[in-house]
Amino acid sequence: MKKTFLFLLSFLSLHADDMGALLFHGNCVTCHYEVESKSAPAMIEVRKRYKAAFPLKKDFVKYLSEWVHNPSAEKSIMQDAIAKYELMPQLAYEKDVLEDIAAYIYDTDFTHIHSYHKPK
Numbered sequence: 119m120k121k122t123f124l125f126l127l128s129f130l131s132l133h134a135d136d137m138g139a140l141l142f143h144g145n146c147v148t149c150h151y152e153v154e155s156k157s158a159p160a161m162i163e164v165r166k167r168y169k170a171a172f173p174l175k176k177d178f179v180k181y182l183s184e185w186v187h188n189p190s191a192e193k194s195i196m197q198d199a200i201a202k203y204e205l206m207p208q209l210a211y212e213k214d215v216l217e218d219i220a221a222y223i224y225d226t227d228f229t230h231i232h233s234y235h236k237p238k
């Protein structure tokens with residue numbers, strides 16, 4: 119309850135960039151840790167692979183958000199990850215939300231301590 123309230127508060131006052139950060143940390147890190155691969159490939163690894171395939175931000179954001187919107191083995195650029203962890207489940211997010219998250223991933227260097235702090 120308290121968390122939902124905080125989330126809504128943040129929702130009203132944040133820009134798209136911060137929204138991406140908030141949503142990423144609220145939703146993706148359950149499976150994707152930033153630098154350690156446990157139940158899913160670490161985000162630093164996903165980012166590296168996607169950046170190699172899509173150097174331009176607009177291509178990166180488009181492909182990643184579309185893939186997460188509708189995960190498919192055929193369109194995966196991380197076949198080895200599917201073999202290791204199984205295909206990522208589909209999550210119920212809107213496309214524009216996923217675009218904000220994808221833009222945040224593109225812009226974030228997960229090797230350094232970055233500015234986002236989880237609300238307590």
Ligand code: HEC
Binds near residue numbers: 142148186203204206
């Ligand atoms: C329930 C666990 C789970 C959650 C939650 C989750 N993922 Fe994943 N994700 C995985 C697993 C497992 C893989 C590796 C297998 C694969 O690629 O399908 C993966 C792979 C990926 C890939 C690589 C796709 C490819 O080309 O194969 C991307 C990009 C990705 N996740 C983004 C996200 C984003 C963004 C979020 C949050 C909105 C998210 N994931 C939330 C489990 C999860």
